[in-house]
Amino acid sequence: MSLLKSREVVLGGVIVLLLAAIASRFPGFVAPANLGRVFTDTSPLILLALGQMAVILTKCIDLSVAANLALCGMVAALMDGMGVPMPVILGTVVVMGAGLGAINGALVWGLGIPSIVVTLGTMTIYRGTIFLLTEGAWINAHQMSDAFKAVPRQVILGLPVMAWIAVAAIAGVAVLMTRTALGRAFYAVGGNPHAAVYTGISVGRTQFAAFVLAGALAGLTGYLWVARYAVAYVDIAGGFELDVVAACVIGGIAIAGGAGTVAGAVMGALFLGIIKNALPVVGISPFWQMAISGAAILAAIAFNARRRDPGRIILKRAEVRA
């Protein structure tokens, strides 16, 4: 575990250095209020990265999360337009997101189709469905009720509700990963599927659960996204799935499964969020963002590669205890 810990320490150090470098020229960037804004702005990425982490831990990948987000966000906006009360909308997006995730999971679990193929397909299907629902029309701010738009922006104890939801999700997923049988099953399935089967864990069902979790978080984020930016259309969060995978990879979630922590995923998301928010402040064209995040992914996987054989982690821990 010491290796794993050092991984998060390194990333934390990089983030602190990054903030220090920005602060040396633009001290306003590290003011608590601005850091709060950066965190709020990064909340959707954090929420999706938490779900993606569970999926990647089980040796799968979910490329449909951004399309899921967009579809659930659009459904939320449409329901608001029909005058559906807020609690019902919130319940619906979570259930619907989980359902879309369950479709991915069922195809992976029941038919054994590789997750990358399944989610490449569902990604286009989910996004296309938004078009079928709306015929490409936008839902703009003036078509949304005030209550609908207010929820994620409501400030409690200095942070908007959106940021608090991210905090709650971080805490919830951290407990799930480290304190529950399902959380340990995610690691076991990715670390060594054969051993997982012998210990009585169903690999397919665990992967299914990971997809449902990722889907539910994407659905919830869909509402938050649409309400915060007060607009819903077919292409919202286009290409966001790559940012989500990037956050996980930078955060040290091993793409081969079985290794990675909630802290890593969150810091990976924050790293990208800080860069995105700092570029305009530092005066670098926002067009640099894509290349920088690409370079960061490559640096992160090169760094990850030095960590050998993530499949043995659970056994090592057992050995230490024994």
Place this chain on the structure above:
Amino acid sequence: MTHSPQPGRVIPDRLTSPASRALKSWEALLAVVAVTIFLLNAWASPYFLDPWNLSDATFNFTEKAMIAFAMALLIVSGEIDLSVGAIVALASTAMGVAMGMGAPTPVLVAVGLATGLACGAFNGVLVARFGLPSIVVTIGTMSLFRGISYIVLGDRAFTGYPAGFAWFGQGYVFWVVTVELVIFALSAIVFAVLLHRTSFGRTVYAIGNNATAARFSGIRVDRVRFILFLLTGLMSGIAAVCLTSRLGSTRPSIAAGFELEVVTIVVLGGVSILGGSGTIPGVVLAAFVLGLVTFGLGLLNVPGIVMSIVVGLLLIGVIAVPRLISKLRT
């Protein structure tokens, strides 16, 4: 790729005759699907059977299929390259920069191909030399390559390519046969021979089925992997020349989403995403099927995004249905 959804990955044994028969029937199925869609299109739209319309229809898949041939080899060997769309963008941007310096058409083409090769080599070194997983490497280079295009171009576009350059994407060899269609056919033949008739092709299958065993039997696994990434980069460069020539302009968003359609063509063509099996004729047929579907729907005024639903359903359906049937049988 190290994706194995089930514990105890079954190594596909394609040497037995039932398996090879199944493989043949896959291509037969695709051919039937292609003919059916062709007839449906001819029945649904009076404009479909016009030779010039059909010639235009080939642009729906020629550029993507060129990349798909190289991608097929890569996926057979158990790797994947998600950066192909970004390579096209970067190669197109490099050609735009060269054009700005007054380069003539042959130099533009050379710049496009060289950029493709360089990008492929970059991916290849990271995967083959440093042993990094190709799926994340190419997600990273996908951002990096397209990101460089955005840095160079921002929200601008390169236009005003020389008149001679238009030949690659807009020219005709004779009657309705486009230059792109000829390049597509030639690359299909080259890659079919390479995969099915050379020892290099056999090593690609061997690596895809069991890279460790391949290494122990004396195959230079890393070198083959590197060459495959190089080939994918080269074909992306060729596709960039064709696409840039056809559009007559370069924007950083050029060829966005190509990687998904290319992978769809390859998987639809019967190449196992887990590696080790698949054929080039299957990929050719899949390219025709996808091209016919999108063109036919286009003639019926179906919007592009609805077509993408069809493509997505096709991708999942062609894999799910056979598995579902075999599951119900047992």
